[in-house]
Amino acid sequence: MPRERVSEDIYVFTSEVYAQVTAGVILTEEGAVIVDTLPFPSETAEIVDFIEEHTMRNVRFVINTHSHADHIFGNYQFPQADIIAHRLCRKAMILHAEKGLIAAREQNPELNEVVIRLPNIVFDSEATLRLGSKTIQLMHMPGHTSDSIVALVKEERILFSGDAMMPVPYVVWGDEEQMIQSLKAIRKMSLEHIVQGHGEVLLRGEINETIDSSIQYLATIKECVLKAIEEGTPLQKLLSLDIEACGKSRIPLNGLVQQLHQGNLRWLYNRFVGAEAVTSQRESESAGE
Secondary structure, eight states: OOOOEEEEEEEEEEOOOSSEEEEEEEEETTEEEEOOOOHHHHHHHHHHHHHHHHSSSEEEEOOSSSSHHHHHHHGGGGTEEEEEEEEHHHHHHHHHHHHHHHHHHHGGGGGGOOOOOOSSEESSEOOOOOOOTTTEEEEEEOOSSSEEEEEEEEEEEEEEEETTTTTSSTTTTSSSSHHHHHHHHHHHTTSSSSSBBOOOOHHHHHHHHHHHHHHHHHOOOOHHHHHHHHHHHOOHHHHTTTTGGOOOOOOOOGGHHHHHHHHHHHHHHHHHHHHHHHHHHHHHHHHHH
């Protein structure tokens, strides 16, 4: 599995099996911190082996950036660690993680050994973790999901963004306006690197341009969807709108971004059509009173 060293004691592991999802290792003299755990046991086990072979440090904490399976299924491989997440992440995992795991096992028998391990430390807005010489600031950044957080290693100005930053913003479980506000907040942080939830690590010179293009992308697809609804364009025709016409490359994540883009279009279309139908119904009911 690809491993990248982004500072003297911070590493990023990237899945070769599922959508280039990332997990981070932050080493300190008092123990290690893991940011997200990978979905498949064999890949998370490589992180465990790396820590055992290359350091004398135990894993003290695991941070889950949100509740999706590809970021939490490996929690159980760090039984000695406390798991930190947003309060809504724990709630979502209680409601959905076990059901999701059962369904995923039908597609991949490797997941039979996975055991859901819930966060035991939760917060609402911000929290600060200090371990050794590292200060890790945890901040609520909704948009991708309501429970999404980011983790900033303050000394190195390295941000683990979870899925608040991806090669294309993905909001089918969240809210595009919240995502824009979160992206604007990240832009103000003066960062050296961003470890995205999926895909390549962003360097300082790439960060602002990438964030600006993501904000513009969200504004563009919203405008296109609203125009399509106004003109009576069917959803299937709207889905032919290419991601590059909306300002994002189709290359990252081995082309998966085009599917994510279509998911965004479908979700926004259905949401706005539903909202329009509710508004029309209310207007009819008011007129009949």
